[in-house]
Amino acid sequence: MTLSKLLEGQTAIVTGSSRGIGKAIAISLAMEGAEVVINYSSSLENANKVVSEINSFGGKAYPLQADISNENSVNELIKTVLDKNNKIDVLVNNAGITKDGLLMRMKTDDWQKVLDLNLSGVFYCTRAVSRQMLKQKKGRIINITSVVGLMGNPGQANYSAAKAGVVGLTQSAAKEFASRGITVNAVAPGFISTDMTKDLNSEAILAAIPLGRLGEPEDVAGAVRFLAAEPSAAYITGQTIQVDGGMVMS
Numbered sequence: 195m196t197l198s199k200l201l202e203g204q205t206a207i208v209t210g211s212s213r214g215i216g217k218a219i220a221i222s223l224a225m226e227g228a229e230v231v232i233n234y235s236s237s238l239e240n241a242n243k244v245v246s247e248i249n250s251f252g253g254k255a256y257p258l259q260a261d262i263s264n265e266n267s268v269n270e271l272i273k274t275v276l277d278k279n280n281k282i283d284v285l286v287n288n289a290g291i292t293k294d295g296l297l298m299r300m301k302t303d304d305w306q307k308v309l310d311l312n313l314s315g316v317f318y319c320t321r322a323v324s325r326q327m328l329k330q331k332k333g334r335i336i337n338i339t340s341v342v343g344l345m346g347n348p349g350q351a352n353y354s355a356a357k358a359g360v361v362g363l364t365q366s367a368a369k370e371f372a373s374r375g376i377t378v379n380a381v382a383p384g385f386i387s388t389d390m391t392k393d394l395n396s397e398a399i400l401a402a403i404p405l406g407r408l409g410e411p412e413d414v415a416g417a418v419r420f421l422a423a424e425p426s427a428a429y430i431t432g433q434t435i436q437v438d439g440g441m442v443m444s
């Protein structure tokens with residue numbers, strides 16, 4: 195007997211899935227049988243590598259370029275997916291950047307760029323899929339925020355403001371969409387080993403993590419897979435699940 199996969203026949207979009215956490219999420223959803231849209235901004239080569247990795251275990255995926263910080267680019271992305279797949283079952287808003295600096299010296303451009311992608315991008319994508327998901331009366335949206343959106347971080351006023359905004363957006367969207375069978379949740383990673391964190395001083399960071407290690411992209415993907423695919427997650431909405439090795443406990 196072969197066990198059926200939880201997302202067989204479903205369409206999932208993962209923004210910023212050409213590397214890092216998004217890549218691990220895309221692979222985990224493809225392993226559950228979803229056809230996954232591998233969105234990237236600049237590296238088709240990386241996106242193609244993710245597609246090949248997914249194809250190697252018999253999974254389905256295709257790459258699609260879009261600048262998630264740009265409203266028109268997002269609308270085009272969603273239109274292209276709907277033209278091809280006719281539906282969108284799962285949206286993972288993962289694309290994100292940092293442009294760190296102390297608030298006193300932070301350039302307006304660095305503030306704006308981080309807000310444009312990490313917060314407005316989540317809004318653009320959620321709005322663009324909402325009509326289709328409301329029509330389907332079905333959908334799962336997962337937003338990748340960060341523990342710094344819950345507690346702040348020196349040098350990251352822009353990033354923590356954007357990530358805190360994602361928590362509020364998640365809760366509001368969850369309330370708006372609940373009556374149509376759409377759940378909206380957030381996952382808040384702590385420190386995860388990716389390009390984004392490669393320059394951080396890990397000794398000081400490790401001391402603050404009860405589980406004593408940085409997280410891996412797969413640790414985050416596990417929580418996203420649960421929220422996106424498990425029938426038993428259907429009654430969870432508006433929540434933020436921390437995947438941080440116990441770093442932030444409230």
Ligand code: NAP
Nearest residue numbers: 210212213214215234235236237262289290340386388390
């Ligand atoms: P990463 O390794 O730097 O990867 C970023 C991804 O986002 C890449 O696929 C990149 O595509 C894509 N991207 C960048 N700008 C984009 C744009 N304008 N439009 C579309 N895609 C864009 O980052 P990560 O560490 O995996 O982080 C993923 C998410 O987790 C982010 O939201 C981040 O804030 C969050 N997070 C990360 C950590 C951590 O410790 N790493 C902790 C908490 C939260 P290209 O390769 O084409 O540029």
